[in-house]
Amino acid sequence: MSTLFESVRLGRYDLSNRLVMAPMTRSRANLDGTPGDLSPEYYSQRADVGLVVTEGVQPSEDGQGYMATPGIYTPEHIAAWRKTTDAVHSKGGRIFLQLMHAGRMSHPDNTPHHRQGVAPSAIAPGAQMFTPTGLQDAPTPRALTSDEVVQTVADFAHAARSAVEAGADGVEIHGANAYLIQQFFAPSANQRDDRYGGSIENRARFAIEVATAIAEAIGGDRTGIRLSPGTPLWGIDEGPEGADLYRYLVAELEKLGLAYLHIMDQGNEALLADLRRLWSGKLIVNRPGRTRDAIGADLASGLADLEAYGQIILANPDFVERLRTGAPFNEADRMTFFGGTEKGYTDYPALAD
Numbered sequence: 001m002s003t004l005f006e007s008v009r010l011g012r013y014d015l016s017n018r019l020v021m022a023p024m025t026r027s028r029a030n031l032d033g034t035p036g037d038l039s040p041e042y043y044s045q046r047a048d049v050g051l052v053v054t055e056g057v058q059p060s061e062d063g064q065g066y067m068a069t070p071g072i073y074t075p076e077h078i079a080a081w082r083k084t085t086d087a088v089h090s091k092g093g094r095i096f097l098q099l100m101h102a103g104r105m106s107h108p109d110n111t112p113h114h115r116q117g118v119a120p121s122a123i124a125p126g127a128q129m130f131t132p133t134g135l136q137d138a139p140t141p142r143a144l145t146s147d148e149v150v151q152t153v154a155d156f157a158h159a160a161r162s163a164v165e166a167g168a169d170g171v172e173i174h175g176a177n178a179y180l181i182q183q184f185f186a187p188s189a190n191q192r193d194d195r196y197g198g199s200i201e202n203r204a205r206f207a208i209e210v211a212t213a214i215a216e217a218i219g220g221d222r223t224g225i226r227l228s229p230g231t232p233l234w235g236i237d238e239g240p241e242g243a244d245l246y247r248y249l250v251a252e253l254e255k256l257g258l259a260y261l262h263i264m265d266q267g268n269e270a271l272l273a274d275l276r277r278l279w280s281g282k283l284i285v286n287r288p289g290r291t292r293d294a295i296g297a298d299l300a301s302g303l304a305d306l307e308a309y310g311q312i313i314l315a316n317p318d319f320v321e322r323l324r325t326g327a328p329f330n331e332a333d334r335m336t337f338f339g340g341t342e343k344g345y346t347d348y349p350a351l352a353d
């Protein structure tokens with residue numbers, strides 16, 4: 001039986017252990033979408049996990065939804081991310097950028113171009129979002145034309161190439177948590193009548209095209225994808241066919257030889273077991289709110305090949321060492337999750353401090 005501290009092959013890389021830093025938006029980027037000055041320090045502090053997955057990074061202007069999130073589509077973004085990837089590599093770590101298109105989870109006040117958000121259909125999520133002037137309703141988005149969907153696929157591939165140019169070891173496609181890719185899955189957000197809407201095959205098509213284009217651009221062995229089947233967030237309802245859509249999708253993704261599938265579990269154990277059977281590659285499992293005594297359980301049961309943790313790693317730069325030695329964990333401070341300075345970002349103490 002493998003343990004969390006054993007190395008594992010992930011795509012073209014040998015990782016030093018089976019612990020993954022889950023992607024976490026921190027809203028500390030500059031207005032031009034370059035990551036903030038503390039980004040290299042923040043990620044390199046946590047580089048002893050087997051794989052760091054960054055915060056969601058927009059692949060295009062239209063992909064931004066929240067305030068102060070970074071991008072990876074201009075030469076300036078590439079140069080700035082290079083500092084972070086170098087810092088992680090200098091500590092012997094591996095880093096994938098998470099490519100996140102927010103779709104309708106966007107507010108014009110949060111983006112540089114202040115345009116209406118884009119989505120599969122013109123249906124508002126019924127959610128509120130933080131903006132520079134406080135909480136506001138996420139407005140009704142504009143439906144992408146078929147040609148624009150094709151362009152969005154190309155934007156993802158361009159962003160993946162840019163990430164690799166910036167020194168990233170690969171990218172994780174954000175297909176989870178009610179953002180653009182999952183909006184295509186859900187009939188409640190996708191009422192299109194072109195080849196991207198209607199049947200399961202059509203609703204899964206955008207995700208498969210994005211994964212295929214990225215695998216062609218940078219190699220399947222540098223491409224991961226994150227899914228969260230059944231997310232109840234922000235007006236997403238995948239309907240009675242939801243589980244079937246994921247079984248179809250994962251069987252199709254299986255053909256692309258991707259580095260990994262990352263599931264953020266929403267409590268459907270039967271579906272999770274099915275997806276494990278359909279997926280012969282590496283599976284990363286993230287279980288929200290997992291307590292210390294349950295760390296390692298999915299590896300022990302044979303379900304997962306790697307386990308991802310978010311808030312514990314956010315609050316414990318030396319998470320791996322604390323886990324190994326049984327040292328207590330720092331508590332995460334929710335007040336400093338999004339935006340701000342080094343407080344709650346790079347100043348969580350390590351054991352040696």
Ligand SMILES: Cc1cc2nc3c(=O)[nH]c(=O)nc-3n(C[C@H](O)[C@H](O)[C@H](O)COP(=O)(O)O)c2cc1C
Binds near residue numbers: 023176226287308
């Ligand atoms: C501050 C914060 C920001 C997050 N941002 C993202 C994100 O950008 N992309 C993503 O896929 N998940 C994001 N998540 C979800 C986490 O990756 C993870 O799934 C969640 O926190 C549950 O795992 P945990 O209990 O180990 O933290 C975020 C979570 C937190 C706490």
